[in-house]
Amino acid sequence: MRFSVRLMAALVGVTAAVALVFAYFQAKAQTRALQNELESRAQALGATLQDRVEALLDAADPAALQSYLVQVENRDSLYGIIVYNDLGTELATTPSLSAALKRLPLAVTRAISENGGRGEFIRPGQAPLYLYALPLHHGPSVTGALGMFYDASYIDAGAARLWRTAFWTLLVEIFLIVLITFLFIRWSFAGTIGRMTLWMKQWRRGVTYAAPPLPDDDLFKPLAEEVRHITTMLAAARAAAEEEARLRQSAESLWTPERLRVHVQSKLQERPLFVVSNREPYMHVRNGKSVQAVVPASGLVTALEPVLLACDGTWIAHGAGDADRETVGPGDHLRVPPDNPHYTLRRVWLSSEENQGYYFGFANEGLWPLCHIAHTRPIFRSSDWEAYQEVNRKFARAAIAEMEGTDGPVVLVQDYHFALLPCLIKAERPDARVAIFWHIPWPNPQSFGICPWQRELLDGLLGADLIGFHIQAHCNYFLETVDQALESRIDWDRFVVNRRGHRTHVRRFPISVDPAELTAASGPVKSPPVDRVALLKEHGVDAVFMGVGVDRIDYTKGIPERLRGVERFLEKHPDYQGRFTFIQVAAPSRSEIPRYRDLTAEVEAEASRINTRFATPRWKPIVYLQRLHTHAEIARYYRAANLCMVTSLHDGMNLVAKEFVASRDDERGVLILSRFAGAAAELRDALIVNPYDTEQLAEAIRAALEMTPEEEATRMRAMHRVVTDHNIYRWAANLIAELTEIRAEEPQPVSAASNIAAGN
Numbered sequence: 001m002r003f004s005v006r007l008m009a010a011l012v013g014v015t016a017a018v019a020l021v022f023a024y025f026q027a028k029a030q031t032r033a034l035q036n037e038l039e040s041r042a043q044a045l046g047a048t049l050q051d052r053v054e055a056l057l058d059a060a061d062p063a064a065l066q067s068y069l070v071q072v073e074n075r076d077s078l079y080g081i082i083v084y085n086d087l088g089t090e091l092a093t094t095p096s097l098s099a100a101l102k103r104l105p106l107a108v109t110r111a112i113s114e115n116g117g118r119g120e121f122i123r124p125g126q127a128p129l130y131l132y133a134l135p136l137h138h139g140p141s142v143t144g145a146l147g148m149f150y151d152a153s154y155i156d157a158g159a160a161r162l163w164r165t166a167f168w169t170l171l172v173e174i175f176l177i178v179l180i181t182f183l184f185i186r187w188s189f190a191g192t193i194g195r196m197t198l199w200m201k202q203w204r205r206g207v208t209y210a211a212p213p214l215p216d217d218d219l220f221k222p223l224a225e226e227v228r229h230i231t232t233m234l235a236a237a238r239a240a241a242e243e244e245a246r247l248r249q250s251a252e253s254l255w256t257p258e259r260l261r262v263h264v265q266s267k268l269q270e271r272p273l274f275v276v277s278n279r280e281p282y283m284h285v286r287n288g289k290s291v292q293a294v295v296p297a298s299g300l301v302t303a304l305e306p307v308l309l310a311c312d313g314t315w316i317a318h319g320a321g322d323a324d325r326e327t328v329g330p331g332d333h334l335r336v337p338p339d340n341p342h343y344t345l346r347r348v349w350l351s352s353e354e355n356q357g358y359y360f361g362f363a364n365e366g367l368w369p370l371c372h373i374a375h376t377r378p379i380f381r382s383s384d385w386e387a388y389q390e391v392n393r394k395f396a397r398a399a400i401a402e403m404e405g406t407d408g409p410v411v412l413v414q415d416y417h418f419a420l421l422p423c424l425i426k427a428e429r430p431d432a433r434v435a436i437f438w439h440i441p442w443p444n445p446q447s448f449g450i451c452p453w454q455r456e457l458l459d460g461l462l463g464a465d466l467i468g469f470h471i472q473a474h475c476n477y478f479l480e481t482v483d484q485a486l487e488s489r490i491d492w493d494r495f496v497v498n499r500r501g502h503r504t505h506v507r508r509f510p511i512s513v514d515p516a517e518l519t520a521a522s523g524p525v526k527s528p529p530v531d532r533v534a535l536l537k538e539h540g541v542d543a544v545f546m547g548v549g550v551d552r553i554d555y556t557k558g559i560p561e562r563l564r565g566v567e568r569f570l571e572k573h574p575d576y577q578g579r580f581t582f583i584q585v586a587a588p589s590r591s592e593i594p595r596y597r598d599l600t601a602e603v604e605a606e607a608s609r610i611n612t613r614f615a616t617p618r619w620k621p622i623v624y625l626q627r628l629h630t631h632a633e634i635a636r637y638y639r640a641a642n643l644c645m646v647t648s649l650h651d652g653m654n655l656v657a658k659e660f661v662a663s664r665d666d667e668r669g670v671l672i673l674s675r676f677a678g679a680a681a682e683l684r685d686a687l688i689v690n691p692y693d694t695e696q697l698a699e700a701i702r703a704a705l706e707m708t709p710e711e712e713a714t715r716m717r718a719m720h721r722v723v724t725d726h727n728i729y730r731w732a733a734n735l736i737a738e739l740t741e742i743r744a745e746e747p748q749p750v751s752a753a754s755n756i757a758a759g760n
């Protein structure tokens with residue numbers, strides 16, 4: 001039977017049963033009430049008749065008795081009256097009853113024998129009658145009975161009326177139930193299920209990948225969520241399969257998450273993988289009363305998540321979200337991704353003092369300016385160094401605890417927050433393969449040498465089997481620094497440091513982006529163009545040319561230098577005033593540190609000074625957007641721009657340069673790129689500039705705006721190819737391959753670690 005018919009039958013059955021039971025009890029109650037009322041009426045009348053009838057009997061006047069009965073019968077709308085003697089023989093009867101009764105009613109017999117009023121319903125003919133009998137006396141003895149008969153048919157008629165009403169009401173109810181159920185099923189279920197079925201059919205035929213529009217109400221929400229997940233997973237699987245097929249066909253060597261997954265599995269075999277980073281891949285934050293899992297905007301998560309997904313690894317990171325503590329299980333563990341758990345996140349808790357000293361202090365006020373030659377003095381406080389060591393030890397303890405019971409673990413440590421970690425881990429687990437990737441530049445030995453704890457930092461790093469930098473120059477500087485600061489043997493041919501019997505390989509792994517994330521379409525289909533003039537209008541500007549810059553507000557990014565370059569360009573080429581606008585997208589960063597607060601104020605002041613100098617009512621030279629943007633929002637600016645400016649004073653790589661290139665699958669747009677950014681080593685078709693040279697910046701802007709479309713396309717095509725081929729997945733694949741292929745040496749504890757581990 002169809003679902004809707006079953007549902008209607010159930011609803012109708014229940015409603016009918018309830019209505020019938022209700023009508024039954026209502027009819028019963030009504031009959032009982034009418035009977036009681038009739039009985040009371042009869043008793044009252046009997047009391048008034050009793051004396052008079054007794055008197056007429058005593059007077060032995062049958063004619064008078066007969067006429068009295070007829071008179072009473074008419075007056076009190078009785079059906080009839082009979083007077084009986086004590087043997088039940090009728091002494092006087094009103095005419096309406098004379099032929100009706102065939103035998104003596106029980107109530108009369110009982111009234112005589114029990115000497116009291118008795119009532120009874122009888123049915124001598126068609127109509128039901130109510131008889132009330134009273135004993136008649138002569139002196140103390142009972143001489144007979146008076147029977148008063150009432151027509152009781154109106155009681156049955158009332159009950160019948162009630163049943164008829166109940167029946168018609170029930171019919172109306174059934175009609176309404178059937179109608180409402182039918183309409184409800186049609187509107188609420190059939191439409192949704194129909195759409196889903198159609199979508200599945202289309203999906204099966206490969207017509208559409210978009211999830212069907214399902215209502216977001218309570219009933220369908222869980223189903224809608226699951227369908228969305230399945231869609232995403234199926235779409236990803238299908239895209240991966242299509243991509244693989246495409247690659248096989250074109251014999252290209254593009255790296256995809258799927259290819260990385262297979263690669264990682266084959267490289268690691270059964271060895272467990274651990275990633276350690278300061279930033280966690282999933283952060284739980286409070287949003288009103290609910291808790292949300294947030295993925296921090298970070299290329300690191302994009303690159304490393306497929307690696308962890310491939311081998312069910314463990315990611316150890318600082319739990320920094322305000323709802324992080326309440327979302328972990330025993331051992332501070334959490335399975336992630338939240339909607340499709342495949343690996344373990346282990347959160348490490350830091351006190352605010354630890355975080356202040358280790359993160360804001362030593363890492364960001366010490367190491368960050370030390371490694372970036374950007375003319376901001378590093379600040380080295382012993383208290384920060386203490387905190388840095390303590391936090392590194394804390395993470396080492398956490399990592400070692402996680403590795404317990406495992407064989408030959410592989411560890412990927414991320415960035416300058418954990419310089420001491422490789423050595424600390426190796427001291428406890430000589431069988432572990434440890435790599436650290438240094439995301440920021442490594443400066444020349446003289447610059448690094450000003451750090452009071454340079455030897456400890458180098459020893460910490462040299463605990464690793466592999467150290468990765470973005471570009472060869474950073475590898476070279478690192479080896480030179482080791483050479484000058486420590487006793488060691490350096491193999492310059494193979495880029496290996498031998499220190500205290502342990503070998504550390506130093507390699508270049510240029511990090512990159514996931515191009516698919518930055519283009520609206522993946523595969524061979526081009527992203528749709530973005531309307532530049534309309535985008536500028538959204539910001540209240542009438543212009544035809546547009547430049548873009550996207551940065552964390554950091555003094556290494558050269559933002560004031562860039563704005564001064566724009567100012568000089570407009571000064572030198574006034575015909576672009578009113579026609580060219582530069583959009584600076586800026587994310588607030590490390591605002592606990594005074595230098596960053598000063599820089600934020602400086603950038604705002606420069607933007608507003610330049611705007612005040614040139615702006616007209618409908619145009620201004622700089623649109624300054626200071627907030628965190630989503631990838632999709634940023635990609636829109638990238639795709640609309642004539643040029644993108646990356647003017648870092650010093651930068652490990654700079655992902656913005658690669659993001660801009662990756663987003664321009666239309667082969668348009670010019671990249672103006674600082675020669676001091678690591679990306680300049682790969683993106684040679686950018687207009688390479690010295691960000692300190694304002695004249696050169698201004699000229700680069702002019703050259704970009706006046707470049708022929710052919711040259712623009714040739715340059716962008718070449719750079720796009722570099723970024724597509726050397727994407728983030730290739731970066732992760734190379735790192736894992738290099739680490740797992742390093743020839744294993746006899747495991748022996750790294751001796752410098754004992755000093756660090758002991759906190760000396």
Ligand code: ADQ
Pocket residue numbers: 297299439440511550551552585586587588627628629630634651652653654655656659
């Ligand atoms: P950063 O200096 O933080 O990292 P960078 O390479 O400049 O990184 O990339 C910044 C990222 O932040 C980009 O993905 C960009 O899209 C994003 N971003 C910038 N402004 C934003 C905004 N307003 N809203 C949202 N997102 C914004 C360090 C090194 C780099 C190195 C990376 C990776 O300093 O040299 O390239 O690590 O290794």
